[in-house]
Amino acid sequence: MNMNFSELDVSRRTRKGNFLKQIDQLIDWAPIEKAIARHYAPASDAVGRPAYPGLLLFKMLLTGIWHGGLSDEAVEDMANSNLHVMRFLGLYLEDDVPDHSVLSRFRTRLTAAGAWDGLLTIINEQIQTHGIMVTQGCHVDASITHSQRKPKIKPFYEVVNDREDRDDEADAQAAMRVIEVTQPGVDTEARWVKKSGKSVFGYKQHTVVDDNGLVMAVETTAANCHDSKPLLTLLDKAGIEPGTRVHADKAYCSQKHRDALKSRGIKNGIQDKAVKNKPLTRRQLQRNSLITKVRYVVERTFGSQTRWFGSKVLRYCGNASAHAWHILQAMAYNLRRTLHGQSQFQVRLMI
Structure with a gap:
């Protein structure tokens, strides 16, 4: 040429x-x-x-x-x-x-x-051709992304005036509601959450990774969404097949999730959680410890994204834009890990 x-x-x-x-x-x-x-x-x-x-x-x-x-x-x-x-x-x-x-x-x-998830799938398909991604197990966790568009002052409210001549109208009650006044420049889709005793404003990046820590799928929610809520959506998006073991911490422990995993033929690798007047048995404690030792890969993924890409701070506004940022990071991370770690990636035995 x-x-x-x-x-x-x-x-x-x-x-x-x-x-x-x-x-x-x-x-x-x-x-x-x-x-x-x-x-x-x-x-x-x-x-x-x-x-x-x-x-x-x-x-x-x-x-x-x-x-x-x-x-x-x-x-x-x-x-x-x-x-x-x-x-x-x-x-x-x-x-x-x-x-x-x-x-x-x-x-x-x-x-x-809504094109970003499909692009991640194509990137991962290419990575699989190099024999890097594995499907014997997966690991789920969530990480907070900070929004720079947080409120500078406490939110204030206004009350819609009550008009007696509308009391018989069907929408009168709605018209008399108390509403929060939107502050200019604030990301209205982000939310506050307490993390390690500190208030954080932003979004959550819910992620499922394979045994090498490569990102298989991502869901993005406001920061106040509980970690476990998108679990089943994540597994479906990642195409987790029957026989795969899913590892997660005790925040994901619930009867609903145990039943859902069983119905899908997916092995339960979620840590057990103690309940009132029912402490964990010695066997459950040992099982939790073993799960902790293998699910470090998802924490390593979040840590590497933070060190390499500055992923903790969001430049954009809105849930959809935050999701685009999370997916772009996932693709960038998977490609970097694939290139620099091909000889190091090994399939590990599941618990």
């Missing part, structure tokens, strides 16, 4: 073992590009110029996460100045780089279309 001078110059100046180049060689981007095109395939931009390919914008989002969870503006700057990033994006020195507003609109478009 012929190579122009700018492409030759970029190739000459980039290290062969660079992380982004290795990712490019690991992944077949064609099915991902096809999936993106179902939701984002504009022929031109707002001023009539040819639109940027969706795959290019998707790669830019991943690049921003791999470099510490950069803002869209910082990603644009990096694509203009970093030769490794330029080569990964398929750009030449003379090419225009999409600006941050294009990147933001692309993310918004795919978020509105």
Whole structure:
């Protein structure tokens, strides 16, 4: 294939073992590009110029996460100045780089279309072709993502005036309700929750991982949602098959979940929880200890995402945008772990 001078110059100046180049060689981007095109395939931009390919914008989002969870503006700057990033994006020195507003609109478009979960599935299918993901067991947990759009002052309320001439109307009671006044700039879909004695405002990232800690599925809720509530939805989304053992801490322990796992043919690896006047037996305590030793992988996943990507702080507003951020991190994490840990990943025996 012929190579122009700018492409030759970029190739000459980039290290062969660079992380982004290795990712490019690991992944077949064609099915991902096809999936993106179902939701984002504009022929031109707002001023009539040819639109940027969706795959290019998707790669830019991943690049921003791999470099510490950069803002869209910082990603644009990096694509203009970093030769490794330029080569990964398929750009030449003379090419225009999409600006941050294009990147933001692309993310918004795919978020509105609910496309992110499907892209994670495609990424994971590709990882499976390398023999990395395992299906003998899975681990479930939740982590809080902090919203920067929290209320600065205590919420205040207004009372809708009671009008006696409407007392006989069906909606009169609703019209007299007390409502919370929305504060400008506050994320109205995020919620407060107590964590380690401190109040936190944001969302919860409910995640199921395989035995290697690779993310299989994610659900996003407001932070005040109990950890265990999305469990069955998560298992269904991840396609957990009968015979698989699900590990989780005692927050997920309930008769409802025991019955649901049994009906699905899924093995119960949820820690037991003591109830009033009924302490755990010695056998239950031993079982809990064994479960703790194997479910560390999901905590390692959350810890690595925090260290590598700055995942604890959300730049965006709304549950759907928070979910997009969680899924993008999951894809970035799975690809990084796959590339750097292929020789270390081993299938472990289940409890």
